[in-house]
Amino acid sequence: MLALIYFLILGVIAVGGALCVLLSKHPLYGALSLVVTMLSLAGIYGLLGSPFVGVVQVMVYAGAIMMLLTFVIMVLNGARDNRTPRFDKISLFVIPAIILMALMLSFLILRTPLVFNPETARGTVSLTAATLFDTSASGPGYFLLFEAIGLLLLSAMATAVILAKKKLGSPETSDSEEVH
Amino acid sequence: MVRQIKQTPMNWVERLYIFEAFRGLFTTLKHFLRGLFRYETLPTVPYPEIKPEIPRDYRAKHRLMLRPDGTPRCVACFMCATACPAHCIYIEAAPSVDGRIEKRAVRFDIDHLVCVFCGLCVEACPVDAIRMDTQDTSYVHRNREDFITPMYDLTAWDPKQYPQNDTQSQVAPGGSKNQQALEAWGLKVH
Amino acid sequence: MMEIINSKHWIEWLLIVAKFAFAFVPVLFILLLIPMERRGAGFIQDRQGPNRSYFWLPYFGRIRLFGWVQNACDGLKLFTKEIYAPNGVNKILFALAPAIPFVIVLISPCVIPWFAPMVFTMGDQVVRVSGNTVDSEVGILLLFGLSSLSAYGAVLAGWASKSKYSLLGGLRTSAMTISYEVCLGLSIMGMLLMVGSFRIDDIIAWQEAHVWGIVAQPIAFFCFLISMIAETGRAPFDVAEGEPELVAGFHTEYGAMQFGLFYMGEYSHIGINSILVACLFLGGYSVPFFSQTTIQANMGYSLAVLCGVFILLILTFLHMIYRYSRWYKTSAATNKTVILREYSLYKLLGWVAIPALAIIGVASALFIHPEFTLVDGKAVYGLGIAFGTALIQILVLLVKACFFCFVWIWVRWTLPRFRYDHVMNLGWKVILNIALVNLVITAVVAKLVLGGN
Numbered sequence: 001m002l003a004l005i006y007f008l009i010l011g012v013i014a015v016g017g018a019l020c021v022l023l024s025k026h027p028l029y030g031a032l033s034l035v036v037t038m039l040s041l042a043g044i045y046g047l048l049g050s051p052f053v054g055v056v057q058v059m060v061y062a063g064a065i066m067m068l069l070t071f072v073i074m075v076l077n078g079a080r081d082n083r084t085p086r087f088d089k090i091s092l093f094v095i096p097a098i099i100l101m102a103l104m105l106s107f108l109i110l111r112t113p114l115v116f117n118p119e120t121a122r123g124t125v126s127l128t129a130a131t132l133f134d135t136s137a138s139g140p141g142y143f144l145l146f147e148a149i150g151l152l153l154l155s156a157m158a159t160a161v162i163l164a165k166k167k168l169g170s171p172e173t174s175d176s177e178e179v180h
Numbered sequence: 181m182v183r184q185i186k187q188t189p190m191n192w193v194e195r196l197y198i199f200e201a202f203r204g205l206f207t208t209l210k211h212f213l214r215g216l217f218r219y220e221t222l223p224t225v226p227y228p229e230i231k232p233e234i235p236r237d238y239r240a241k242h243r244l245m246l247r248p249d250g251t252p253r254c255v256a257c258f259m260c261a262t263a264c265p266a267h268c269i270y271i272e273a274a275p276s277v278d279g280r281i282e283k284r285a286v287r288f289d290i291d292h293l294v295c296v297f298c299g300l301c302v303e304a305c306p307v308d309a310i311r312m313d314t315q316d317t318s319y320v321h322r323n324r325e326d327f328i329t330p331m332y333d334l335t336a337w338d339p340k341q342y343p344q345n346d347t348q349s350q351v352a353p354g355g356s357k358n359q360q361a362l363e364a365w366g367l368k369v370h
Numbered sequence: 371m372m373e374i375i376n377s378k379h380w381i382e383w384l385l386i387v388a389k390f391a392f393a394f395v396p397v398l399f400i401l402l403l404i405p406m407e408r409r410g411a412g413f414i415q416d417r418q419g420p421n422r423s424y425f426w427l428p429y430f431g432r433i434r435l436f437g438w439v440q441n442a443c444d445g446l447k448l449f450t451k452e453i454y455a456p457n458g459v460n461k462i463l464f465a466l467a468p469a470i471p472f473v474i475v476l477i478s479p480c481v482i483p484w485f486a487p488m489v490f491t492m493g494d495q496v497v498r499v500s501g502n503t504v505d506s507e508v509g510i511l512l513l514f515g516l517s518s519l520s521a522y523g524a525v526l527a528g529w530a531s532k533s534k535y536s537l538l539g540g541l542r543t544s545a546m547t548i549s550y551e552v553c554l555g556l557s558i559m560g561m562l563l564m565v566g567s568f569r570i571d572d573i574i575a576w577q578e579a580h581v582w583g584i585v586a587q588p589i590a591f592f593c594f595l596i597s598m599i600a601e602t603g604r605a606p607f608d609v610a611e612g613e614p615e616l617v618a619g620f621h622t623e624y625g626a627m628q629f630g631l632f633y634m635g636e637y638s639h640i641g642i643n644s645i646l647v648a649c650l651f652l653g654g655y656s657v658p659f660f661s662q663t664t665i666q667a668n669m670g671y672s673l674a675v676l677c678g679v680f681i682l683l684i685l686t687f688l689h690m691i692y693r694y695s696r697w698y699k700t701s702a703a704t705n706k707t708v709i710l711r712e713y714s715l716y717k718l719l720g721w722v723a724i725p726a727l728a729i730i731g732v733a734s735a736l737f738i739h740p741e742f743t744l745v746d747g748k749a750v751y752g753l754g755i756a757f758g759t760a761l762i763q764i765l766v767l768l769v770k771a772c773f774f775c776f777v778w779i780w781v782r783w784t785l786p787r788f789r790y791d792h793v794m795n796l797g798w799k800v801i802l803n804i805a806l807v808n809l810v811i812t813a814v815v816a817k818l819v820l821g822g823n
Contacts, residue, residue, distance in 0.1 A: 028529060035522070052568075055511040059555075063518030064548055070525055071544040074537060125507055125568055201785055208414045208784040215413025217690070220697040224417050229703040 007047055014040040027073045031066060038062040052125045234315045236343075239299045241316040242290055244334040245309050246352035248361040252335055253309035256283040260301035260310055268294035269301060288331040293324060308348060379497050381753070385488070389503045392484055393476050395768075399641025399775065400634055401441055407779050409437050414783045430715040431708055448633075451626035456532070459623065463530035468621075468628045470523035471635030478516040478642055481509035483571045485655050485763035486662055489745075490756035496745050501571065501655070501760075509570045510562070513646060514555060517601060521547035523635065524603070524610060524620040531623040539619030542790060543603060543610040549797040550600040550607075557593035557805040560812035561586070561650060574654035578661065583651035587812070591651045593805045595777070598643045600797065602636065604778060606785040609793055644774035645767065652770045655763035665762060669755050670738030672762060677731030681724050688720040 013036060020033035038061045045054035132142050193199050215222060225232055234240065245253045256273035272287035301310050314337065321327055339355030351361035375383070412419025423439040424432040433439070455464055483501035490497055506512060521543055528540015561583050562568065565576040577583055584591045600607040611619030621632050648654060657665060665672045695713050698706055742749035788796065 032526075051506055051508050052511075055508040055515055058515035059511060059518065059551075063515050064551060067518070067521065067525070067544050067548050070522075070529075071541060071548070074525070074529055074541055074544070204784045205780060208780060211416060212410060212413045212780070215409075215416070215418075219418075219690075219694065222413075222416055222418060226418065226421075226703065226705075229705040230701060 003047055007044065010040040010043040010047065013037075014044065028070065031069050031073055034069075035062050035066045038066065050124070050128075052128050234317060236313050236315070238315065238317070239297045239302075239312045241292070241314045241319060242295075242301070242310055242312050242329070242334060243314050243337045244288060244331060245311060245348055246335060248351050248353070248358055248365045250353045251278075252285060252288070252331065253307050254285040254288060255281060255307055255309070256285040257306060259304040259306060263300040263304035265298060265300065266294050266296045268292070268296075285331065288334060289328050290334065291328045292319070293327045313342075379492055379495055381492050382497050382499055385499045386503075389484075389499075392482075392503060393479050395484075396475055396479055396638040396641035396645070397634065399644070399771075400637045401438075402772065403637045403640060403775055403779070404441050404444065405436075405438050406775060407782075408440060410776070410779045411783050414780075427715070429711075431711045433712055433715065445630070448627050448630035453626045453628060456623050458532045460530040460532070463526050464623075465628075467523050467527035467530055468624065468631035468635070470526065471520040471639065472523075472631050474516050474520040474523075475635055475638040475642060478513055479645070480504040481506055481512050481570060482642070482645055482649060483574065483655065484767060485760035486574075487571065488756045488760055489748075489750055490753050491743055491745075491750050492753060496750055501763075505571075506569070508568045510558070510568050510573070510646075510650075513642075514551070517639070517643075518547060518551050520635065520639065523632070527624065527632070528620040531620070533623055535616040535618070535622045536620050539610045539616050539622070543620060546600060546603070546607065546610065546793060546797070549794060550597045550801075553593060553797055553801045553805055554597040554601060556802065556809060557590045557597060558650065559805075560590045560809045563809070563812055564816055570649050570654070573650060574656055577653040578656040582653045587651070587808070589804060589808045590812075593801050593808070594650070595647060596796075596801060598647060599778065599781060600793070602639045602643055602778070604636070604640065605782040606787050607793055608787060609790045612787055612790075640775060640778050641771070644771040644778065647774050648767060648770035652773075654770070655767040657762060657766050662759065662763075663749070666740060666742075666751055666755055666759055667749070669740050669751075669758050670734045670736070673738065673758060674731040674735035676762060676765070677727045677734070681727050681731075684720050684723055684727070688717065691716050691720070 017033045017035075017037035017040065021030045021037065024030045024033060038057060042054040042057035042062065045051070045057060132146055135143050247253055254271075255276075256271055258271055258273075261267075261269040261271050268291040270287065270289040270291075271285050273283045274286045276282060276284040278284075297312070299312055302312055339349050339352045339358075342349035344350065344356060347357060349355060350357040352358060378386075409419035409421070419437060420440050421434055421437040423437070423443045424434045425439055425442075427433050455461065480503040485501040487501055488497075488499040502509070524543040525540045528536040528538070528543065531537070561573065564586065565573045567573065573583075577586075580586065603610050608619075610616075611621065613619075616622070621629055624632065656662075660672075691713050695710055698709050698713075703709070740751050740755045742751045744750070
């Protein structure tokens with residue numbers, strides 16, 4: 001009962017934040033609404049008996065990634081962003097995509113048996129660790145995926161460094177940007 | 181004299197920063213503990229309650245020296261007013277009543293708002309009539325006009341507050357050597 | 371509803387509610403930190419620091435409390451000033467920003483254990499109360515997450531102020547938070563690897579059983595401390611409000627209590643970080659050289675020793691008072707009588723407190739004989755003993771935290787501010803790598819020496 005009340009509150013906040021992301025004109029407001037969404041999602045994870053995932057959500061998404069996003073928005077600080085219309089031609093493609101996504105999700109959710117028991121621990125630290133790294137229990141699938149994602153992120157980081165270095169090294173590119 | 185200080189490049193321990201940081205921390209810790217446990221040895225004093233000791237040769241507020249009979253030693257030669265870079269000294273001269281001296285000052289004003297306390301007037305004075313050894317560094321008035329100190333205030337000092345070996349101060353009226361100086365100087369010619 | 375209420379003993383409910391009061395401990399650290407900062411800065415620079423503010427008592431006259439009254443003056447000044455926003459600021463975010471760090475600081479102490487889990491018998495029931503408000507198994511991660519959120523206050527303030535200086539300050543804050551968050555997490559990982567848990571209680575229990583974290587992981591300790599100082603945005607890492615370049619950084623446009631909230635947020639953040647460092651590396655609430663069972667079994671003697679320590683401290687204090695009095699009597703101060711009258715109050719309090727503490731100490735050593743019942747082979751004591759243990763443990767934790775508070779101030783007034791690119795270099799090129807290498811070595815050593823999977 002108590003869990004349901006909490007879930008409703010957090011769910012309303014999460015959906016409201018997500019709507020604000022879509023509808024806000026200035027990107028910074030969008031980013032802030034996204035932070036609110038992330039935090040309420042973290043609350044929902046905690047409610048579902050997986051505090052580890054919730055806290056990682058707070059730490060990584062709300063803390064680090066959204067902070068990075070805010071940083072980028074502030075660096076690019078465009079006052080003209082306030083004047084972009086809420087709906088334009090691109091929305092014609094975006095809105096059907098959103099509706100399609102919602103339909104797919106609702107189809108999935110309707111097909112899934114909803115057994116909700118907040119008492120069971122799903123994502124505690126030891127459980128998460130056992131699922132990811134204990135290959136004898138759950139097979140090597142998750143472990144391999146984990147390593148593959150690690151490699152992917154590493155290569156992405158290396159690529160970003162190389163790209164940034166190229167830009168810093170050659171003055172022509174920066175000149176052309178200024179002309180533009 | 182130009183002294184050249186040779187700057188030695190930092191060695192690798194110093195360049196690591198962390199050890200030098202710890203040395204700095206040690207220094208500040210020493211100072212902190214001294215303040216905490218030897219509070220009274222701090223070089224600063226709680227000012228209005230405890231006044232710092234100002235040395236005699238500190239250039240403070242001016243005073244006009246006095247002859248044994250109580251007249252200012254000033255002979256109105258305008259040397260100080262000429263030497264003053266700030267033009268803060270105003271003198272009006274008059275013939276002296278004492279036959280041995282040509283002139284005397286009837287007005288001697290120093291504007292202490294204009295004065296730059298450079299001490300050139302003291303250097304310029306041929307008869308040691310003006311000095312800056314009152315140790316009086318803070319004086320407060322409500323109007324600007326009050327900072328123009330007339331001769332009356334400049335001569336209103338007490339010889340007892342000056343050291344005994346300062347003969348020039350002690351010959352003034354009230355000083356320890358006044359009586360014998362008065363005899364040497366001679367009584368007033370009236 | 372009744373089931374929930376009946377599921378716990380009433381004393382447990384009472385303690386659970388009472389533990390919420392611990393949320394204000396970091397805020398109370400402000401009371402300690404402001405005089406410590408101001409007068410400590412004074413002493414380090416061979417000055418006296420602010421000691422003039424006083425309140426008036428009937429017989430004793432002006433009571434200055436060695437500058438502690440300055441807190442009240444600061445607060446009063448900030449409260450009574452006009453709240454002012456410049457033209458063109460973003461009203462909502464401008465008003466919201468100062469609240470964020472302060473709210474976070476109120477939330478985050480919930481996972482810090484203030485004392486070891488209390489187990490005591492109440493009637494015929496055995497009651498167990500954890501030492502923290504929220505007994506979460508991801509405690510330390512939650513703390514890191516929350517403290518990274520608190521940087522939003524500075525970032526939003528910088529953006530909402532419509533000022534170039536504020537914006538640059540906000541930008542620097544966000545960049546530095548991201549950088550040092552990484553170092554913070556990585557440097558603590560070695561410690562967590564050895565302990566095998568994110569729960570702060572477990573970390574402290576491990577340190578109690580083995581050695582303090584500062585001995586087990588000295589490199590991680592330094593990395594962690596540096597990252598912590600950087601994360602609070604204090605000198606030498608206060609590039610976000612570096613006054614030579616940016617007027618006052620992100621709080622340039624703030625005044626009155628809005629600035630006061632930033633100020634309090636920063637100081638409480640120091641308080642909470644000090645407690646965290648004390649928990650992770652100095653054994654938290656565990657009393658050095660004495661295990662909890664020893665203390666509980668000899669509660670009377672423990673309290674007597676505690677009273678003895680207090681008496682020693684008061685004697686030191688009195689010694690200083692007498693020395694100052696002697697000095698004032700011989701000095702040329704014009705306010706001699708006022709000061710001596712004030713010191714007579716301290717002397718009176720000291721000389722009243724010493725016999726009182728001595729009586730309490732002797733009485734507790736003579737008359738407290740803890741009685742226990744065996745539960746699962748462990749001795750479980752009554753409510754009084756549990757409270758006594760908790761009191762001692764809280765005091766020990768606070769003493770350790772106060773030491774780190776001093777470290778914060780000490781470092782601030784020693785090291786000059788880093789240039790911005792130096793801060794970034796230090797974060798990404800030095801501390802991160804040291805922490806990584808430390809983590810790898812710890813992992814290898816833990817695998818080889820300690821065993822484990």
